[in-house]
Amino acid sequence: MKKHAIIPIFISHRGCPNDCVFCNQKKVTSREGDVQPEDVRNTIEQWLTTLKDVETVEVSFYGGSFTGIPMEQQSAFLEIAKEYKDSGRIDAIHLSTRPDYIDVPILDNLKAYSVDVIELGVQSFSDHVLELSGRGHDAACVYKACDLIKSYGFTLGIQLMIGLPGDSMETCRYSALETVKIGPAIARLYPTVTILGTELYAMMERKEYSPLTLDEAVQRTKVMYEILEGAGINIIRVGLKSSEIMDQEIGFHPAFRQLVESAIARDRISQALDALIDLPEGSIIDVSANSHSYGNIFGHKGSNREFFAKKYPHLIIKGAVDNDLRDNFYQVIPRP
Numbered sequence: 001m002k003k004h005a006i007i008p009i010f011i012s013h014r015g016c017p018n019d020c021v022f023c024n025q026k027k028v029t030s031r032e033g034d035v036q037p038e039d040v041r042n043t044i045e046q047w048l049t050t051l052k053d054v055e056t057v058e059v060s061f062y063g064g065s066f067t068g069i070p071m072e073q074q075s076a077f078l079e080i081a082k083e084y085k086d087s088g089r090i091d092a093i094h095l096s097t098r099p100d101y102i103d104v105p106i107l108d109n110l111k112a113y114s115v116d117v118i119e120l121g122v123q124s125f126s127d128h129v130l131e132l133s134g135r136g137h138d139a140a141c142v143y144k145a146c147d148l149i150k151s152y153g154f155t156l157g158i159q160l161m162i163g164l165p166g167d168s169m170e171t172c173r174y175s176a177l178e179t180v181k182i183g184p185a186i187a188r189l190y191p192t193v194t195i196l197g198t199e200l201y202a203m204m205e206r207k208e209y210s211p212l213t214l215d216e217a218v219q220r221t222k223v224m225y226e227i228l229e230g231a232g233i234n235i236i237r238v239g240l241k242s243s244e245i246m247d248q249e250i251g252f253h254p255a256f257r258q259l260v261e262s263a264i265a266r267d268r269i270s271q272a273l274d275a276l277i278d279l280p281e282g283s284i285i286d287v288s289a290n291s292h293s294y295g296n297i298f299g300h301k302g303s304n305r306e307f308f309a310k311k312y313p314h315l316i317i318k319g320a321v322d323n324d325l326r327d328n329f330y331q332v333i334p335r336p
């Protein structure tokens with residue numbers, strides 16, 4: 001049975017005054033948003049007819065800066081979502097926004113409309129990275145916004161990006177550690193995608209920016225993932241969703257989460273195998289994982305299988321499913 005369903009509603013922030021170098025949302029000055037409040041009702045109705053066997057349903061306003069649109073428009077969208085929440089047809093209201101679009105009047109309004117989850121596009125805790133990325137706010141603004149959101153009792157989410165201008169393994173690690181100090185319930189990790197037509201793309205052409213290689217992005221994200229996971233933060237997304245447009249862009253990989261989780265599996269399984277010394281040629285090793293993590297044992301397109309075969313040619317590794325194990329935990333036992 002599927003547990004949780006999300007009804008996504010994309011509210012673009014047209015006329016956004018910010019200049020994030022990676023952004024591809026078209027800037028126009030007049031109308032705010034393509035979606036109109038009545039579209040929200042239609043979208044929810046359409047989704048509700050298709051959702052079966054779900055325990056909870058959440059309406060989620062995506063687009064990055066929901067609270068940057070005029071307050072009346074926020075209210076018009078939220079009023080419809082609240083109506084569905086009050087009638088019990090949905091369970092939660094979720095939105096994402098920028099740290100500098102959080103203040104007391106905004107949060108009072110979100111509270112009045114029973115919003116549950118606020119995700120902040122933090123991207124980095126390094127002021128240098130934020131500045132080079134044209135974010136228009138500093139890390140101090142992030143701490144302030146997070147404190148305020150938590151003081152209202154909203155569920156907090158933090159989104160971080162990997163590989164922005166000025167970013168490094170150290171700033172990535174630092175951002176993950178600062179996230180842990182704040183203690184959001186949920187997090188998302190997005191490797192930077194260099195999209196044609198953005199300032200970031202122009203920076204790359206001027207040789208002022210070098211996109212990460214896929215391996216660099218995986219290695220940095222792995223470090224951040226393990227820090228967040230170790231602190232019990234629910235990492236709800238790693239990498240952007242695949243789409244026809246996105247598939248063409250520099251830095252995009254459709255299975256990025258699996259690449260990161262496979263790299264983690266490789267480290268964890270290797271560590272356990274290294275501890276098993278003096279096993280005779282042909283020993284069988286059972287490696288168990290729950291069904292969610294099972295595919296990571298052998299890695300994306302069998303990359304870990306190849307790695308283990310080279311590093312441990314005398315061992316035969318067999319995978320098994322054990323749903324009592326937690327995600328990303330691998331039990332490594334030599335067969336008697």
Ligand code: SF4
Nearest residue numbers: 016018019020023064
């Ligand atoms: S990513 Fe930055 S520039 Fe683009 S819409 Fe969001 S806030 Fe505005």
